[in-house]
Structures are given as structure tokens and as C-alpha cells.
Amino acid sequence: MSIPRIGSTSLIAEERLKVILVQDRSMLPPTKFGHMKEDVIDTIGNYFEINKANILLIIQRESKKTVLDTIASILSVKRKIR
Amino acid sequence: MGRTIVVTAGKGGVGKTTITANLGASLSKLGNKVVVVDMDIGLRNLDVVMGLENRVVYNIMDISDGKCKINQALVRDKHFPGLFLLPASQIHTKDDINIDKIVDIISTIENSFDYVLLDSPAGIEKGFESAAAPAKEALIIVTPDVSAVRDADRVIGILENRGILAIALIVNRYDYGLVRRKKMLNADSIVDILGLDLIGMIPEDKMIIESNNRGELLANYANGSIANKAFENISRRIEGEDIPFLNFKPQGKGFFGLFRREE
Numbered sequence: 001m002s003i004p005r006i007g008s009t010s011l012i013a014e015e016r017l018k019v020i021l022v023q024d025r026s027m028l029p030p031t032k033f034g035h036m037k038e039d040v041i042d043t044i045g046n047y048f049e050i051n052k053a054n055i056l057l058i059i060q061r062e063s064k065k066t067v068l069d070t071i072a073s074i075l076s077v078k079r080k081i082r
Numbered sequence: 083m084g085r086t087i088v089v090t091a092g093k094g095g096v097g098k099t100t101i102t103a104n105l106g107a108s109l110s111k112l113g114n115k116v117v118v119v120d121m122d123i124g125l126r127n128l129d130v131v132m133g134l135e136n137r138v139v140y141n142i143m144d145i146s147d148g149k150c151k152i153n154q155a156l157v158r159d160k161h162f163p164g165l166f167l168l169p170a171s172q173i174h175t176k177d178d179i180n181i182d183k184i185v186d187i188i189s190t191i192e193n194s195f196d197y198v199l200l201d202s203p204a205g206i207e208k209g210f211e212s213a214a215a216p217a218k219e220a221l222i223i224v225t226p227d228v229s230a231v232r233d234a235d236r237v238i239g240i241l242e243n244r245g246i247l248a249i250a251l252i253v254n255r256y257d258y259g260l261v262r263r264k265k266m267l268n269a270d271s272i273v274d275i276l277g278l279d280l281i282g283m284i285p286e287d288k289m290i291i292e293s294n295n296r297g298e299l300l301a302n303y304a305n306g307s308i309a310n311k312a313f314e315n316i317s318r319r320i321e322g323e324d325i326p327f328l329n330f331k332p333q334g335k336g337f338f339g340l341f342r343r344e345e
Contacts, residue, residue, distance in 0.1 A: 008264035013228050014271050020228070021235050021275065060277070066239070 088217035092233030094204030102201040107301040108317040110164035114196035121213035122203040126170035133297025143171035188216035219248040226267040250281035282316035
């Protein structure tokens with residue numbers, strides 16, 4: 001990631017915070033979080049045709065609780081479910 | 083029965099003690115009986131910020147150890163008759179704290195005051211635990227930077243797990259000019275990221291430094307300062323009033339931006 005010298009550094013701060021807090025809130029070390037993400041992708045992939053590179057896992061706080069959001073765009077439903 | 087509120091942050095140096103003292107003053111100015119409690123056992127500072135260091139006789143650990151009564155340890159403020167300080171001990175360490183006893187002491191004080199503000203030490207260890215244990219509400223202080231917001235997020239998680247769900251956010255050292263030029267985190271973004279209600283922003287104001295140097299509180303020393311206005315507004319919001327947020331905009335070509343209310 002290249003950080004521009006001028007311009008909106010507040011946006012950079014915001015982006016960095018979002019990434020940092022996903023890790024912090026998951027209470028998992030980065031490698032474990034990576035494994036979890038792979039597991040989730042594999043599970044979804046058993047039922048749907050998805051673009052594995054284009055999946056978003058976000059941990060965020062929503063009115064007094066922490067939630068894990070997974071956003072995956074589904075290409076098609078798999079005919080044969082393993 | 084009074085409200086017990088912990089003022090906390092996670093990160094050090096964001097202004098917990100200054101904010102506790104000045105909020106105490108403005109809440110008492112509104113007619114409330116207020117105790118501000120220094121929970122930073124071993125590193126007390128609230129007495130110094132209020133300029134009461136020479137009047138400290140007993141402290142909260144003396145009450146806890148049975149060496150004095152609560153009333154003997156409370157120090158009345160120089161200017162605000164409704165404001166009291168309960169100092170921390172300087173000779174004990176956090177390990178000496180008996181959290182159950184602290185909770186008992188605070189719940190006794192709660193019965194005869196409108197507000198008990200607990201100034202939490204930095205960190206998430208025992209000192210923080212003992213400041214949070216008696217509280218039913220929390221004020222989280224952040225400065226608009228990545229480390230302070232990150233630490234605040236951690237503290238919010240811990241408070242919520244303890245069942246403290248009434249948590250509001252104060253953004254301190256807020257520079258409206260930098261925010262406008264997108265060189266400082268915007269309060270709205272911090273609110274979004276942390277998922278808390280904003281109760282106020284405190285602008286950078288040299289009067290805070292000057293009053294601190296003198297051991298005076300803004301409500302007395304710099305009553306007309308913009309920072310004091312911010313404290314007044316936060317106090318009134320704590321009291322349940324609906325006060326619009328200040329919006330600072332530079333006017334004309336002068337060095338000093340005058341402030342006006344947001345439409």
C-alpha cells in the first residue's frame with residue numbers, strides 16, 4: 001500500500017483503523033483468523049459457486065454486540081452438493 | 083441515589099483526569115453534588131489538576147483499610163462548594179486494591195451525591211478493573227488518532243462484557259481546522275467505527291494547559307473559553323438535555339475562528 005505524502009491523511013487513518021479493529025475484535029491471532037476465513041469460504045463453496053477471491057469477512061460492533069458479517073456474491077447454486 | 087460514571091480510555095495521556103475534573107466542576111455548577119474519585123492508585127494526579135494537593139489528608143485506600151471515615155477523606159473544592167475530591171493513595175500499588183471494598187465505598191458515597199465520577203488509570207489491568215467495577219455508566223475518552231481509537235475499542239468490549247451498556251464517547255483535543263482539511267479523524271467516523279453515542283468534542287484550547295499549570299478548573303479560571311463551553315454542553319447532555327453540537331468555523335481573516343452553532 002502506498003501512502004501519499006499529501007492529501008487526506010484522515011482517510012488513511014480510518015482505513016488503517018478498520019483493518020486493525022477487525023483483527024482486534026476477532027480476538028484471534030492473524031493466522032487463526034486466516035484459517036477461519038478459509039473454512040468459511042470452503043463451507044460456502046460447498047453449496048454455492050462463488051468467487052473465492054472476492055469474499056469479505058468483517059467483524060463489527062452493532063448496538064451492543066459484536067457481529068461477524070460475511071459478504072459473498074453468489075455466481076450460481078451448485079447442482080451436486082458434496 | 084446518584085449516578086456513578088467511570089471516565090476511561092485504555093490509552094494514557096488522552097485527557098481522562100483533566101476531563102474528570104472539569105466535568106465535575108461543570109456538573110456541580112449545574113447544581114449537582116459531585117464527587118470525583120482518583121482511581122489511579124500509586125500515581126495520583128486528580129488532586130494536582132484541581133489544585134487541591136495541599137489539602138489532601140486521607141485517601142480512598144485509608145477508607146478501605148479502615149483508617150478513616152469517608153467524610154474525612156473527601157476534599158472540598160476551592161471554588162465549587164458542591165464538588166469534592168476523593169484522592170488516590172500515593173504509597174500503595176494497584177495490587178493492594180480490594181475491589182469489593184472499593185465497590186462498597188462508592189455505593190455508600192452514591193447515596194449522598196448526585197454524581198460520582200471515577201477517574202480510571204490507563205491500561206486494562208487491575209487499576210482499570212477497580213475503577214470500572216462500581217460504575218453503571220462509562221465515558222470513553224479518545225483523541226482523534228489511530229492508537230487511542232484502537233485502545234478505546236478494546237475497553238468498550240471489556241465494559242460491555244461486564245454489563246456496562248450505557249457508554250458515551252468524548253473526543254478530546256479535537257482540531258476543527260484539521261478535520262475540515264481531512265488531516266484529522268472526523269468525530270463522525272470515530273463514532274461509526276466504535277459504534278457509540280457521541281456526547282461531545284473538546285477542542286484544542288490553550289486555556290486547558292494554562293488552567294492545568296495553575297491547578298485551576300476551567301469553569302472558574304476560564305469560564306468563557308471554548309473548551310469550557312464544551313464541558314458545559316457535555317454536562318447538560320449527561321443531565322439529559324438535548325444540546326446541539328458546537329461547530330467551529332473560521333470567520334473573516336482573523337487568526338481566531340469564532341464558533342457558532344450548527345444549523
